[in-house]
Amino acid sequence: MNCKTLLLTIAVTVAMLITSNCSTAISIEITTPPPASLEVNQSASIAATVRGSTRGVDWSCTPAGSCGTFNPAHTASGGMTVYTAPRTAGPVMIIAASTANPKKTAPASVTINPVASASSITGTYTFFINGTDKNLTSYSVAGSVVIDGATGKVTGGEQDYFDVSSGNIFPQDPITTGTINVGSDGRGTLSLTPTSAPGETLSITVVNDKHILITQFDANATASGSLDLQTAPTSVPTGGNAFAFLDTTDDVAVGGVLTSNGTAITASEVDDDIVGTATFDFAISCTSPCITAPDPSGRGTITFTDPNAGVQTALAYYVVGPEAFRLIEFDGNAFLAGSMYGQGAGAFSAAALGKAFAFGQAGVEGIVPGVYAAAGQFTGNGTTALSGGVADVNLGDGAPVKAGALSGSTYFVNANGYGGITLSGANTDGLANFGVYLVDPAINVADPNDNSGGGGAVMLDLDTDNIGVGIVVPQTAGAGFSGNFAVSLDGVFQTNAAFAWYGLLGQIVSDGTSKVTGLADYNELNIAQNAAVTVTGSYAKDGSNAGRATAQVTINGAAAPNNLTVYQASSTLLLQVDVDSPSSGLGTIGLGVLEQQQ
Numbered sequence: 001m002n003c004k005t006l007l008l009t010i011a012v013t014v015a016m017l018i019t020s021n022c023s024t025a026i027s028i029e030i031t032t033p034p035p036a037s038l039e040v041n042q043s044a045s046i047a048a049t050v051r052g053s054t055r056g057v058d059w060s061c062t063p064a065g066s067c068g069t070f071n072p073a074h075t076a077s078g079g080m081t082v083y084t085a086p087r088t089a090g091p092v093m094i095i096a097a098s099t100a101n102p103k104k105t106a107p108a109s110v111t112i113n114p115v116a117s118a119s120s121i122t123g124t125y126t127f128f129i130n131g132t133d134k135n136l137t138s139y140s141v142a143g144s145v146v147i148d149g150a151t152g153k154v155t156g157g158e159q160d161y162f163d164v165s166s167g168n169i170f171p172q173d174p175i176t177t178g179t180i181n182v183g184s185d186g187r188g189t190l191s192l193t194p195t196s197a198p199g200e201t202l203s204i205t206v207v208n209d210k211h212i213l214i215t216q217f218d219a220n221a222t223a224s225g226s227l228d229l230q231t232a233p234t235s236v237p238t239g240g241n242a243f244a245f246l247d248t249t250d251d252v253a254v255g256g257v258l259t260s261n262g263t264a265i266t267a268s269e270v271d272d273d274i275v276g277t278a279t280f281d282f283a284i285s286c287t288s289p290c291i292t293a294p295d296p297s298g299r300g301t302i303t304f305t306d307p308n309a310g311v312q313t314a315l316a317y318y319v320v321g322p323e324a325f326r327l328i329e330f331d332g333n334a335f336l337a338g339s340m341y342g343q344g345a346g347a348f349s350a351a352a353l354g355k356a357f358a359f360g361q362a363g364v365e366g367i368v369p370g371v372y373a374a375a376g377q378f379t380g381n382g383t384t385a386l387s388g389g390v391a392d393v394n395l396g397d398g399a400p401v402k403a404g405a406l407s408g409s410t411y412f413v414n415a416n417g418y419g420g421i422t423l424s425g426a427n428t429d430g431l432a433n434f435g436v437y438l439v440d441p442a443i444n445v446a447d448p449n450d451n452s453g454g455g456g457a458v459m460l461d462l463d464t465d466n467i468g469v470g471i472v473v474p475q476t477a478g479a480g481f482s483g484n485f486a487v488s489l490d491g492v493f494q495t496n497a498a499f500a501w502y503g504l505l506g507q508i509v510s511d512g513t514s515k516v517t518g519l520a521d522y523n524e525l526n527i528a529q530n531a532a533v534t535v536t537g538s539y540a541k542d543g544s545n546a547g548r549a550t551a552q553v554t555i556n557g558a559a560a561p562n563n564l565t566v567y568q569a570s571s572t573l574l575l576q577v578d579v580d581s582p583s584s585g586l587g588t589i590g591l592g593v594l595e596q597q598q
Helices: 003-025
Strands: 027-032 037-039 043-051 057-062 069-071 080-084 090-098 105-113 122-133 138-148 153-163 168-182 187-194 200-208 211-216 221-229 239-247 252-260 265-274 277-282 299-305 312-321 324-329 337-342 356-365 371-380 386-394 401-405 410-413 418-422 433-438 457-462 466-474 482-494 499-511 515-524 528-541 548-555 562-568 573-580 587-596
Touching: 027 090, 027 105, 043 057, 043 090, 057 069, 057 080, 122 153, 122 200, 122 211, 122 312, 122 324, 122 337, 122 499, 138 168, 138 187, 138 221, 138 312, 138 324, 153 187, 153 324, 168 200, 187 515, 200 482, 200 499, 211 482, 211 499, 211 515, 211 587, 221 482, 221 499, 239 324, 239 433, 239 457, 239 466, 252 433, 252 457, 252 466, 265 457, 337 457, 356 457, 356 562, 356 573, 356 587, 371 466, 371 482, 371 562, 371 573, 371 587, 386 573, 410 433, 482 515, 482 573, 499 528, 499 587, 515 548
Parallel strands: 037 105
Antiparallel strands: 027 043, 043 080, 057 090, 069 080, 090 105, 122 138, 122 221, 138 153, 153 168, 168 187, 187 200, 200 211, 211 221, 239 252, 239 337, 252 265, 265 277, 299 312, 312 324, 324 337, 356 371, 356 466, 371 386, 386 401, 410 418, 418 433, 433 457, 457 466, 482 499, 482 587, 499 515, 515 528, 528 548, 548 562, 562 573, 573 587
C-alpha cells in the first residue's frame, strides 16, 4: 500500500467515525411521561428531552388517526406538549422522536379507558321521557326496564304510555324485548319493544352506571328524560313528599307537598294552574286506600282529587329509590307527568333558601310558538327576600331577557317545605309567580342515586300566561367546568322554512377554559334524525355574575351558532337555556343540562 492509499483510507475511516459518533451522540427520553391510563378525551402534559441536538422533539402516536392529538406537535427539548386522548378506548403508543434524527425515539404506552360500557349497565332501571309527538301534541312514557348489559339485551319491563294526538293510552304495558349498546364516550342506543305501544328508540348518554340521560330518537316523537337504577323497588311514598307535574296539552300544572302514611294522603298543600287560572295553597283529597304498593316492576298508583279540576286523577308511579319516583297519568282525564321526591325529616324554614341556588324551567305560554324556557340563579337572605340573582328568559316573543336582575324579590317557606317565590316580572319578561317545593337535603334532584345529595326543590311557574315545571339546585361558588359531560337540550326552533321540536343528546368535553367539542344525536322532529353530529362551541364567564356564562354552540356544522346562557350549579351540573329568539319571533327556544360523566 502506498502513502496516498494509506492516507485516503485513514481519512475515510476518520470521517466514518466522526459521522458515526455524531449519529450515536443523539439520544432522547420522555422526562415527563403520561399516566399509565387516561379516560377518553382527557389530557395530560408530557415532555421529552433530546441530548446531542438542539432541534427539539416531534410527537406522534399509534394507531395513527385514532390515537389522539398533541398541542403542539413539535416542542423544544424539555418543552411541554398537551396530549389529548381519542374518543375511543384502547391501547395507544406515544412516540417522542428527535427532530434531528427521527430514528431516535422514545415510546410511552397509555391505556385509554372508556367512560362507560354496556356491561356495567345491568339491573332494573326506571325511565321516563316527556315531550311531543310528530303531530306536536303531548307524549310521555314512564316505566321500568330490565337490562343485561353484558349481552346487550333488554329482558323485560313494564311501562305506561300516552300519546295525545293518537289517543293511545297504554297503562301497565309489558316490555318484551330490546337492545342496548354503549360506546367508549358513553353514547349509545336503547331500543324497547312494548306489547301494545309503538316501539321506542332512545339515544342514551351515560353519566354513571346508575344514571343515564335519554331522548327519543325516531320519527314518532322527541322526548327527553333519564334512566335511573332502581335501588329500592318496593318503596312506597311515605312521610313528606314534594312533587311537580305538567300537562302541556291541557295547560295544567300541579305541584306542592303531601304527607302519606303509605296508603293515604293525610295532609297536603298544593298549587295548580289550569288554563291560566292559578289557585294557591289548597288541599287535595283521596279515599283510602289511594296509594298502592309497587308491583314487581316497581310500579304503584296514587289517586287523588283536585277540587279545582273536579275530577279524580290517577297516576302511576315508578320507584327509583326510597325518596325518588317518576309519575305519569293514565286515566285520560288529563296528561300529567313529572317527579316526586321525599322530604326526609322535614322541619323546613325560610333559612333553607338562605344561600345560592341555580334553577331551570320550561313550559308553555300563550304566544306562538307556545313554549318558553328560563334559567337563572338567586341567593336568599334566609328570611323573606332574594338578596341577589339574575335570570335569562326566552318566551319566543322577541329578544330574550338576558341576566335580568332578581334582587328585591320575595319568597317564603313553610315548615312542611311548601314555598313560593314572587318576582316583579319587570326583569323576567313577565314571569313572576313560582311554586317551590323543597326536598330532602340528602336528595340530588338531577341524579337521585347520587349520594352527595344537596337538596333543593321542584318548582312550577304559576302565572296567568305561562305554566311550566323545573328544578332548583344548590349552587357552589367557583366551581370548575372541565372534562367529559353528558349534554341534553330540547325545545323548538322556527325559521322561515320550518317549525319543529328538537332534541339533542350527546357527549362533549370541556377544556376548562373556553372550548367544548363533542358528538350528539340531533332529532329534528318531522325533518330528520341526525346521528353523531358534531358539536363545537366556545364559552365565556360573565364577569358581573359569577356562576353565569355565555356560549355559542354550532351543531352539525350549521352556518350560525346557537346562543346559550349557562348557569353552573356545581362542577358536575350545569343548566343551559337557548336565547335565540329575535324580534321576528323566529329562533330557538330550549332548556337543557350538562352532567359530568363519572
